[in-house]
Amino acid sequence: MENRQNSTNINWYPGHMAKTKRLIGEKINLIDVVYEVVDARIPYSSKIKDIDHFIKNKPRIIIFNKVDLCDKEETNKWIEYYKNLGYKVIELSLEKNPDMKPLIKMTNELMKEINQKRESKGMIKRKTRILIVGIPNVGKSTLINRLVGRKAVNVGNRPGVTKNLDWIRINDNMELLDSPGILWPKLDEENAFNLASFTAIKEEILPLYDVSEYIINTLYKYYPNTLKTRFDIDKLDDDFVTTLEIIGKKRGCLMHGGEIDYDKVISVIINEIKSGMIKNITFDRFDRN
Numbered sequence: 001m002e003n004r005q006n007s008t009n010i011n012w013y014p015g016h017m018a019k020t021k022r023l024i025g026e027k028i029n030l031i032d033v034v035y036e037v038v039d040a041r042i043p044y045s046s047k048i049k050d051i052d053h054f055i056k057n058k059p060r061i062i063i064f065n066k067v068d069l070c071d072k073e074e075t076n077k078w079i080e081y082y083k084n085l086g087y088k089v090i091e092l093s094l095e096k097n098p099d100m101k102p103l104i105k106m107t108n109e110l111m112k113e114i115n116q117k118r119e120s121k122g123m124i125k126r127k128t129r130i131l132i133v134g135i136p137n138v139g140k141s142t143l144i145n146r147l148v149g150r151k152a153v154n155v156g157n158r159p160g161v162t163k164n165l166d167w168i169r170i171n172d173n174m175e176l177l178d179s180p181g182i183l184w185p186k187l188d189e190e191n192a193f194n195l196a197s198f199t200a201i202k203e204e205i206l207p208l209y210d211v212s213e214y215i216i217n218t219l220y221k222y223y224p225n226t227l228k229t230r231f232d233i234d235k236l237d238d239d240f241v242t243t244l245e246i247i248g249k250k251r252g253c254l255m256h257g258g259e260i261d262y263d264k265v266i267s268v269i270i271n272e273i274k275s276g277m278i279k280n281i282t283f284d285r286f287d288r289n
């Protein structure tokens, strides 16, 4: 798996993502605070690499979402890292009934500073305008629905649900701008596989066989107990096909005549992660970067 680092970059950067960045750039002067959402299981791979270019120096809160699925011990190292860099950080599990007060409080504090500056220049206070930005499928629209307190925008467990930049009013004092998920040109291979493992890029971009192999290898490396409990595997064979056969037999992924249905085994593996059945995992290692 280590040699992935050295191989060529994945160049998957559809035109609509470039367009979203341009549109954000055009609207950024209207924005007071940016919520940058990352996936707590991949706090490095899910952080948009060129974000500073298009959100400029707007006050920012990094939201670690899906903490219900992450390995807290590993993810905490990243949280500390970003805090030490001077970022404001909030952890959320938007699927559970999260307490949104700490985020609102932090936002109001940032807004107070902004309004104090405005007043000192003789300008009137204004309502808070927040941009929500992040990679696809990280929970941006779910965050909006939580803040509004109802289903104001569509969510779905696949990348590319939100197609447009839309303003949503929370109350008289706050407006949110939802945005489609974005990536950056040239993902390195490990980054691309991490994004694919957590359904942040479309399934067909990387071969599903390779994604399932990456998932199994990474579980073996960092979470052997999970591999044992979920798939009853203690040790990996040099040939991944053998591992697929073992999992296929255990999970009953068989075709007529008893042959292993490899496509089904691969989708079972990917689905275990996608559906959140496998919890307490973080694939980005702080110590390796």
Ligand SMILES: Nc1nc2c(ncn2[C@@H]2O[C@H](COP(=O)(O)OP(=O)(O)OP(=O)(O)O)[C@@H](O)[C@H]2O)c(=O)[nH]1
Residues within 6 Å of the ligand: 065, 066, 067, 068, 069, 092, 093, 094, 095, 096, 134, 135, 136, 137, 138, 139, 140, 141, 142, 143, 154, 155, 156, 157, 158, 159, 160, 161, 162, 163, 179, 180, 181, 182, 276
């Ligand atoms: N387990 C878990 N799932 C979450 C959490 N937050 C969001 N989800 C799920 O993640 C999936 C994606 O959520 P969305 O809000 O549509 O993500 P998005 O970032 O708006 O995605 P795009 O619009 O496609 O870029 C949905 O199935 C949500 O239910 C969380 O904290 N924990």
Ligand SMILES: [Mg+2]
Residues within 6 Å of the ligand: 140, 141, 142, 154, 155, 161, 162, 179, 180, 181
């Ligand atoms: Mg969305």
